[in-house]
Structures are given as C-alpha cells and as structure tokens.
Amino acid sequence: MKYTVEFESAHHVKVEYELASPMQRLAASMIDTVMFIIYFVIVSMAMGLGDIFSAYGTELFFKLLIIKLPWIFYNPIIEYATSGQSVGKMLLGIRVVTVNGERPGLREVFTRWVFRADWVWIAADLFILIWLGIGIMGFIFSGTSELRQRMGDIMAGTLVIRNKSSLVYNLNDVLSIKSLDNHQPTYPQVTRFTDEDMLLIKNTIQRVQMNPNTETKKFAIELADESARLIGLEETPPKRMEFLQTLLQDYVVLTR
Numbered sequence: 001m002k003y004t005v006e007f008e009s010a011h012h013v014k015v016e017y018e019l020a021s022p023m024q025r026l027a028a029s030m031i032d033t034v035m036f037i038i039y040f041v042i043v044s045m046a047m048g049l050g051d052i053f054s055a056y057g058t059e060l061f062f063k064l065l066i067i068k069l070p071w072i073f074y075n076p077i078i079e080y081a082t083s084g085q086s087v088g089k090m091l092l093g094i095r096v097v098t099v100n101g102e103r104p105g106l107r108e109v110f111t112r113w114v115f116r117a118d119w120v121w122i123a124a125d126l127f128i129l130i131w132l133g134i135g136i137m138g139f140i141f142s143g144t145s146e147l148r149q150r151m152g153d154i155m156a157g158t159l160v161i162r163n164k165s166s167l168v169y170n171l172n173d174v175l176s177i178k179s180l181d182n183h184q185p186t187y188p189q190v191t192r193f194t195d196e197d198m199l200l201i202k203n204t205i206q207r208v209q210m211n212p213n214t215e216t217k218k219f220a221i222e223l224a225d226e227s228a229r230l231i232g233l234e235e236t237p238p239k240r241m242e243f244l245q246t247l248l249q250d251y252v253v254l255t256r
Helices: 022-046 058-072 074-081 087-092 106-116 118-122 127-144 151-156 171-175 188-192 195-210 214-230 240-255
Strands: 004-008 014-019 094-098 158-165
Touching (some): 022 087, 022 094, 058 074, 058 118, 074 106, 087 094, 106 118, 106 151, 118 127, 195 240
Antiparallel strands (some): 004 014, 014 158
16 A cells, blocks of 8 residues: 655646555665664774774763764754755655655754654763664654554654655656547647646546546646636536546647
8 A cells, every 4th residue: 555645836837656565665764774884884994993892981982972063963964955865764765845845954954863863962971772773663653653654754744755746747648648640639739738737637537437536627627718818718528537538649749
C-alpha cells in the first residue's frame, strides 16, 4: 500500500506525492551515520587522539566535543540549507517538507532536531542509549502514523516525501497521444493555448481517472468550462472529460 499526500501548486493544481517509507528514512539515516563514523575516525586520527576508548579527562572531552559538533548540528543545518535533504536523503530521493508542501524553515528543522535527540552526543556515554531508543521509537511511530511522521515531524509540522510527484509529465507525454493519421481536429481554436495549459489538462484527466472524488471532478468541470469559454464556445459540451481529451488531442495535432 502506498501512502500519499496532496499539495496545491502555485497555479492551484493539486499534485500528489508519495510519502517516504520508514525503511527509506532508516536507510537515509544509516548513510548519514556511516558518513559520521568515517569522519570521526579520520579527524580523531588527525588530532592524534589514539585509543579514545581507553583515554579520559576534561581535555579529551572537549576535543571529542569539537569533533562531534558538526555531527550534532548536521541535520538541521543541512536540511535548512538544501531545502529538506541530508546526504542520505539526497541519495534515497526523499526530502523534508512542511505539511503545506513548502521548504522547511529554521523552526521546523530545529524542532525535528530536538526530537531526534542528536544533542545527546554532547555527553555521549550511556546517553547514547537514549538516542538509540528515540530512533527506534521514531521508526515505529513513522510506520504506524497516518502520514508516516515521527514525533519530531508532528511537532514541527513536517513530512518526509519522495522527490518526484506521482503525476509528473513532460512534453513527450503529450506528443505521444495522437497524430494527423488517426485524429481529425474538432476545435482549431485550441492553438491559442500553451504547452503548460495542455499539461494542466492532461494532469487533470489523469487525476480524475486515478482518484475520481468530488473535488477532482469539480476541478475538471471548472477547467472544461473555462477552456470552452477561452476558445469561444457558447456552452461547454455535456461530456466534459471527453471534451478535455479532445482539446488535448487537437492541440497535439495542430501544433506539431
């Protein structure tokens, strides 16, 4: 079963995205953790710390703290700088967004950070068990919540989604529909539209086919009525979905 969420674009078109699965989120986190371990070992050796597991003392604590600080603040800083992605998330093709589909701000990324508990690495020792426990709870919570959110996401008002929407089309999708060999244009006035207009019509048709609820049907009706007005029809053809499909096919044939 795929979990999805809808956002409204700047052009008032609803776009559907698939929510990242708990395993995708875990894999991204493991990639980031492996990066930190490699970084930690290299920098520790460069600083001449030697066997840090048998050493102790205030000086060692502060040296280790200096090494760990980039990791402790890694997630909020990089997620803010890259609009919701760590290196692991980039490689897995997922990102953090607000519940409105916008890029996360400082409040959102630092709220997620607080509930991620990376700050326990300041002291380390047995506090790491708290970090692991919170991570396990987050994994379980994201697997059972409706929007696949961990507690930090809920408190921050964020989601983790896959980068590509479920409805992504380009001009090649449109150009593959019809040709002069198998379609006679019905509405020559359709040439006044743009490629972007046609992509909107194609997206709308696809959405009604995939999710024929009241809201998507209402939008399709409004789009058909507006399209009919723009090409000079006195009234919209009664079969509006067929009308939209015909407009799309006419446009391809007449503008090739």
